[in-house]
Amino acid sequence: MTHDPYQWRRGAGDEMTLVPRGALFAERLDAFLRHLYHASGHYHQVMAERGFYSPFSDPLAVFDRLPATDKSRYREDLQAEALEGLSGRNHVICDHSSGSTAACVLRLSTPADELAEQAVTETAFRMAGMGPGDHFLCMEVGMPEIYDFYFRAARALGVRRTTFLHLTNRYGWSLAPFKSLAPTVVLTLPSLLARAWPHLESLWPQGASPIKSVIHMGEAIHPELKEMVSRGWGCGIYSFYGTTEVGGAAGECVAQDGLHFDPAMTLLTLEHPTPGADGWMRGEALLSTLHFRSQAVLKYRVGDVLEVTHAPCLCGASTPRLRFLRRTSDSFIITGVKFRFEAILEGLREVEPALTVAALHLRDVGEDEGNTLLQVNLPDRYAASKDDFLDMLQHGIHELDALFRLGLVDFELCFLSDQDFDRRKIRKVVDARRHVSKG
Amino acid sequence: MTALHAAQHAFDHIAFYRKRYGVRPQAWAEVPFIGESDLHLAEGFLECVERREAMVWAITPFSRHGRPFPLAPLEDEADQEARQERLLLALALAGVDPQGARKRFLLVSDDARGPFASDIAAGLAWERHQASICYWMGDPAQLAEDVAAHAPDFLLPVCPSVPVDALPGVGERFTVIRITRVEEENAHVPPGTAAWLFFDPQGLLAACSAADPRWRHPDGQYLFETNPATGLTHVTTLRPALFPLIRYGLGLALVGVS
Numbered sequence: 011m012t013h014d015p016y017q018w019r020r021g022a023g024d025e026m027t028l029v030p031r032g033a034l035f036a037e038r039l040d041a042f043l044r045h046l047y048h049a050s051g052h053y054h055q056v057m058a059e060r061g062f063y064s065p066f067s068d069p070l071a072v073f074d075r076l077p078a079t080d081k082s083r084y085r086e087d088l089q090a091e092a093l094e095g096l097s098g099r100n101h102v103i104c105d106h107s108s109g110s111t112a113a114c115v116l117r118l119s120t121p122a123d124e125l126a127e128q129a130v131t132e133t134a135f136r137m138a139g140m141g142p143g144d145h146f147l148c149m150e151v152g153m154p155e156i157y158d159f160y161f162r163a164a165r166a167l168g169v170r171r172t173t174f175l176h177l178t179n180r181y182g183w184s185l186a187p188f189k190s191l192a193p194t195v196v197l198t199l200p201s202l203l204a205r206a207w208p209h210l211e212s213l214w215p216q217g218a219s220p221i222k223s224v225i226h227m228g229e230a231i232h233p234e235l236k237e238m239v240s241r242g243w244g245c246g247i248y249s250f251y252g253t254t255e256v257g258g259a260a261g262e263c264v265a266q267d268g269l270h271f272d273p274a275m276t277l278l279t280l281e282h283p284t285p286g287a288d289g290w291m292r293g294e295a296l297l298s299t300l301h302f303r304s305q306a307v308l309k310y311r312v313g314d315v316l317e318v319t320h321a322p323c324l325c326g327a328s329t330p331r332l333r334f335l336r337r338t339s340d341s342f343i344i345t346g347v348k349f350r351f352e353a354i355l356e357g358l359r360e361v362e363p364a365l366t367v368a369a370l371h372l373r374d375v376g377e378d379e380g381n382t383l384l385q386v387n388l389p390d391r392y393a394a395s396k397d398d399f400l401d402m403l404q405h406g407i408h409e410l411d412a413l414f415r416l417g418l419v420d421f422e423l424c425f426l427s428d429q430d431f432d433r434r435k436i437r438k439v440v441d442a443r444r445h446v447s448k449g
Numbered sequence: 450m451t452a453l454h455a456a457q458h459a460f461d462h463i464a465f466y467r468k469r470y471g472v473r474p475q476a477w478a479e480v481p482f483i484g485e486s487d488l489h490l491a492e493g494f495l496e497c498v499e500r501r502e503a504m505v506w507a508i509t510p511f512s513r514h515g516r517p518f519p520l521a522p523l524e525d526e527a528d529q530e531a532r533q534e535r536l537l538l539a540l541a542l543a544g545v546d547p548q549g550a551r552k553r554f555l556l557v558s559d560d561a562r563g564p565f566a567s568d569i570a571a572g573l574a575w576e577r578h579q580a581s582i583c584y585w586m587g588d589p590a591q592l593a594e595d596v597a598a599h600a601p602d603f604l605l606p607v608c609p610s611v612p613v614d615a616l617p618g619v620g621e622r623f624t625v626i627r628i629t630r631v632e633e634e635n636a637h638v639p640p641g642t643a644a645w646l647f648f649d650p651q652g653l654l655a656a657c658s659a660a661d662p663r664w665r666h667p668d669g670q671y672l673f674e675t676n677p678a679t680g681l682t683h684v685t686t687l688r689p690a691l692f693p694l695i696r697y698g699l700g701l702a703l704v705g706v707s
Contacts, residue, residue: 093501097493102507102521103564114505121513154570154582155509158563161584165560171591174567174582176574178551184579190598416577 016273016320016330018291021074026291027279028318028330029070035274040069042300046308049095052087053308078281078296078309084255085115092118092305105156106409107254114408117254119304124159126301127257130275131163131250134261137270137327138223138248140195142168145220147193149175149185150202151345151418160197169195177202179381179417182209189213192220197250199346200231204445205381207239217244225250227258228346230334235445251334253312255305256297260332265324268317268331275301278318278332279309290317294338313338313350340438342372343446344382345418347409351438357407358388361398365389369436374443380420382443387436390425399423452672452685456480456695464496466695482676482683484698485519494520498691505529508652509568512561517632522650525691532652534667536572539656542665543603543626543643547576554580555601555623557592559608566607568652569628585611593617605645631699638662648684650694655706664706673706682706 018026029035046053047064057063062072079088084107096102096118103124107115140146146164148157154174161172173191178184185206198206203226213219221243227250236247251269252258259276260269271278277300280293295316296309315338320330340351351370359365369387386403403421404414413419430436450458453476459466460473468490474480491497498504503525510516524532537547545552554573558566566582573580583595585608596604596616601623606613613625627644631654638644641659648654654671655664672685674696682703683696 090501093495093504096521097495098520099493100516100518100520101510101513102494104507116505118507152571152574154567154574154580155564158558158567158582161563162560170586170588172584173595174570176570176579176581178574178577178579180551187581187598187600191595412575415575 014320015328018320019070019074021279023077023281024283025279025281025296026283026293027073027277028273028320029277030273036069038274038300039073039277040066042298042306043069043072043308045303046306049303050088050091050306052083052091073298073308076308078311079307080311081115081313084307084310088305088307089116089118096120096304105254106153117305119302123302123304126275128159128163128166130252130258130261130272130301131160132166133270133272134248134250134258135160135163135167135195135225137261137263137325138195138225138250139246139264140164140167140169140223142170144169144194145171145173145192146195146197147173147175147188147191148197149177149188149206150198151177151179151416152412157197164195177206180377181205185209194220195223195225196221197225197227199228200226200235201229201343201345201443201446203239204232204235204443205345207235207242207445211238211242214243216242219243219245221245223248227252229343229348232445249334251332253297255307255310256299256312257302259297263323263325263327267323268319268333270323270327270329270331272329275299278316278330280316280318286317288319289321290319290333292317292335295332313341342370342439342441344372344384344410344413347413349407349410354386354407354410357402357410358386358399360406361395361402362392365392367431367436368438369431370439372439372441372443372446375420377417380414380417382419383422384419385422385424387424387426389431390427393425396423396425450687450689451477452687452695453477453480455685455687455693458689459693459695462499463693465491466693468496480696482678482696482698484700485517488519491520494523494692498523499693500525500691503691508650509564510649511565511630511632511647513564514561516649518649522692527689528691531667531670531688531690533572533575535653535655535670537576538665538667539645539653540573540576542656542658543624544658545578545603551576552578552602553599554578554603554605555596555599556580556582556605556607557585557595557611557613558582559585559610562607566605569605569607572653589615596623631701631703648699650692650697651684651686654684657705662705664703666706673703675702 019029020026044064066072103119105117146169157174223246225248240247248262251260260271262269277298279296283291283293286292295314298308299306315335317333371385373383375383405411456474460470504523506524508522556566570580604623604625607628627638627642631648643659644657646655655666657664674683676683680702682699685695686693
């Protein structure tokens, strides 16, 4: 009889958490909760309100009864607390939280937090087949510091050659070095790969490229694109799941049936869980970062619906697996940056506070037209504010302004009558771009 | 703003300067020259900033293993715009026409300087140039291969030990921009070389062209002075800054700056 090292644990609300069995995990959870209790005013209050005071006699029971943390708490409480906690330090690492709101949200961390995340990253890269002798290339339109971090994880696996290839809005021009660089492992974002692929697919004969693995992150890959790249380069395609707030959390193995994660580092709770096929449980994901100390989160609502199982994997790894199903909110992605519909509406409301409806349409356009056209449909009673709306889209919404500046998005405003909005029952986000996943 | 206004504003709004000055300075001569040892008065970087909620970034240190400046220097959006203005001047001094075609930049970093190199790359990308990074791992042949593949217009050796002068095509197919630092106490560059000068709490501080070795910075951003008691150079941030430096010592006598 095999021993299953994990078990589902039902919480106080309609939620279940997949926890490792045994005293070691209980000790780890206890240390995490005690840290939050003492380091975070927000979590201290949350615990005290429920009658929990450190030291905790039963940390699992405490965890069961604690509520989810949403993005507004992250922005309004946890970032400010982290800044206070790190004030005496001379090295603070900043990461922008992608597209959560119309304003800038930071994740602040220390080198120790970075190393904890590096441990997760090394595992994910190892599962994707990375090792000594590889040339690891990351390509992106921005955020080189994120990839510099990934290069450190690669070096820990023995990789000696690492390259950050900066993509500009001129994909063909910026990809010119790619063939000579001849990487063996490539990490990028699916929405970038979709734009880059026409310039890359014929560099080598089909199935005979030097590339053995493509790791994609930040978003799901479109099945057609995955098939084209896999066949064209003759390589494996591996997903790496995470968010800025919780860091890298899960990586795909050769079995290609879900992404492995370590609940002793990233504890996963499913809200409103329902059984899916083959014993997988499905629900909205709440993640807890047991491996972080600065700006750590407990049951953080990342906005994803996942499927999770702790059934054995064909690859032999004992850790549980997750599958991404969909986002919980209407959202879209441009070059890997996620934008919630509500964040765009929030920005537009700064121009017209009474605005309640909008419809966003995205489509591919040429490089000279901005690569992606975001058409914003608004009620025609606001037509007089067209220039102000355009200015807000171009310069007023965090990260969207940067993409506009870099020539990666352009905007078009259309004004419709209220009747048109009602009659058409317009969807909030319509994405007509080729090979761009909805998640 | 004048230097005195900057000092008075710092006294009025920032705990560290209030502690350090004791009384509000009424004349520039009353403002003391300070250095990193004075920062012991601040309990943390939050005592050195005016509006913590305006923070959008912390300047990346030269080495991720440590920095000489005792506190993390925070930036707001205006600071970032000012830093970008300095980069634009530095690009112009390196011969990059702001209205001209975009250029290919290749930064050569190592493991420790990766975040620092990334910060420079992000600034170059903002101007729509291509800013790729390769990593020096002690293998000249690999470096030559990387440089040949990228075919850059400009090469920036962020890692001091990179043997750029031995690379094929240096000065012909690509131009080298030297990266130098105030903290090295050797902010000198070979004659005829464009260079960018960095200072830990400010990031890019100044730049010089290949034709003129004097360090230049955008008008209105800094006042550089020599402390008559020590002969060392001190800097004052003249524009509103989240983490202002008022008569703050660079720790060396910087030649060719005004």
